[in-house]
Amino acid sequence: MQQYRAHVLVCGGTGCVSSGCHAVKEALLEGLKTHDLADEVLVVKTGCMGPCDMGPLIVVYPEGVLYRQLTPESALRIVEEHLLKGRVVEDLVYRTENLKPVPVLEEISFFSRQTRIALRNTGLIDPESIEEYIARDGYLALARVLQQGDPEAVIAEVKKSGLRGRGGGGFPTGLKWEFTARAPGQPKYLVCNADEGDPGAFMDRSILEGDPHSVLEAMAIAGFAVGANQGYVYVRAEYPLAVQRLSVAIEQARRYGTLGSNIFGTGFDFDVEIRVGAGAFVCGEETALLASIEGKRGEPRPRPPFPATEGLWGKPTLINNVETFANIPPIILGGGESFASIGAEKSKGTKVFALAGKIRNTGLVEVPMGITLREIIYDIGGGIPDGKKFKAAQIGGPSGGCIPAPCLDVPVDYESMAELGTMMGSGGLVIMDEDTCMVDVAKFFIEFCKDESCGKCAPCRIGVKRMLETLERITTGEGREGDLELLEELGQQIKDSALCGLGQTAPNPVLSTIRYFREEYEAHVRDKCCPAKVCKALLEYRILADVCVGCGACKKACPVGAIMGERRQPHEINTAVCTRCGACVEACRFDAIVR
């Protein structure tokens, strides 16, 4: 193998692709050629490194220097300065809030506070190279498991690790494997749930795009443990790059004999097929997902029977989430006990969160369970941008809830989240600042659930719709006394009577926001006012006569001609005509328009 004196890793996650990493990579290759360095420096395109808002970004090894927000031109400077002359290009490295440059990746707080298990390879290796995966101990866990040849020992190790499902439910993984292994019936099937429906979560996507072999290896291990020879990965159609990387990985694994028949000559056969979803959130629910793989409408069915006893085509089926699987090879190699030493009392190991919304550092982070939200948001996420105040963190997506500022020091684990009226969910963590209206957010999630309800059972199909109508009334100034109590009662009934997890959790965002932000709801209902200035029907745009210089910019911007006034005279808004679109506010350079 050829020796290189330096490696340049270019982040090729979806975020960086959209901010232009291909052009940066091309420029690097071009520059290296010009300076005759192509034989000395290797450029590798990796999966998502995590800090999406810094993209396009590269890391130069052996020093581990991270350069961010690059352009093809600045990439060339890195070739000429750093790679040719060995000088760090200071103005392109990460800077802290008080502008101190921090060139080395490991010293940037976004990274230094993380513990990477599920993401151990993501952003470090070329996802389309099985050799690089193998060089990082890839397929070693599978080899060991197959050589030992004891499925029960594998299950025991996973049980010992305390790993719980990362797809939202938090069911103990080892136990699920045991149920499937013991269930009568042949053949058995294995399914990887990569439907990642929570809008605001992208950890499964990043693992599939950045380290697909870790999922394939874990599936083969699980297949051996429960006695299955065929696996399916159900990926949502919105993730074309994940499908492509996974297809490449499956091909390579078959060629290398880590998938297929007689793996490592041990007589164990295991193969994996991809199934692409078709745009239905409810298909993330396990029984709906199985129906979808069978080629039917993805409608959930009552459980029990659980998939472990009656799954795909009525056969015992093990179904786990992508991130759950990604934790398996390290558990086998490092031992269940060592994994269990990380994390909280009942929530072992780490969790990957997708940080998004009103937060300075957006992206993917993997942290030990039991860490507080405050640490995630402020130490890793860098806090709230633009000098705004933190208002709430939405966790658990449409099934979860909003956590207010006074609860920021609660440890993040399955139990504490449930106590706060939300759930861990898959790991979407959307941060909201003072400009977010909690009633509007609740309406957003209920509308999502209404759209995605499969319609099979009445509480969800009709009840969620009624909740949405009530919220729509409240946000348009038609709220009535008693509406909040109605929402609470209806929400509780839906939770108690819906057929599947979608309906059972759909009221959570509403109930949790009423619980923590009741005054904000009451302001909408009683005072017909939206304190965060979001709900359009409750706003009134006004021009401050003493600030307005009469430039006319707003008048031009207004699409409905609601603004009147002579040049150099204060303008005025005719509220009867105004559609409250906000175009004038953006056009005004003097902050003369208020809501």
Next chain:
Amino acid sequence: MELSSCSCRAMGQAAVDEDMLKVADEVVAKYRDKPGPLIQVLHEIQVRLGYLPREVLVRVAEGLGVPLSDVSGAVTFYGLFSLKPKGRHTISVCMGTACYVRGSDRIIERLEKDLKVKVGDTTQDGKFSLQVVRCVGACGLAPVVTVDNDVYARVKPEGIPAILNRYDGEAERTQDGRARAVHS
């Protein structure tokens, strides 16, 4: 490979329909012996034809030996399948949580105004279809808009015309399900 040569010469049916049925036959033949093939068949036909015309669904039902109600049940259940032809380019605005919190509703307003269509419709000239999606997984760079397979991050309403302009003329629709061009 075909199940039968096309015999449905119903009045007024153009040659293009026969080609479409031929595509249906090919895809059915490819998946027929696999377990639970329906969704995969519909996927591949939609990728190749752009949508799922009724005649094609009838053909699929016949080919797979399942009732037409099963086929249409699946097509109407899944949001991705379309019974109507789409524009040459599909604009998808993300309305996931992260994008919503960062103002994707204002991007939709702007697109509806500029293109003079509502979400779910196609422009008069058949160039653009406008739709809403729930999270494309680039939440860190919200708000996100995709046009076919190109991803645009941190989109502002003012930036919409520049994006639309890129699809003047040459840019041909790729429907092969792969990430394609890059934009900075």
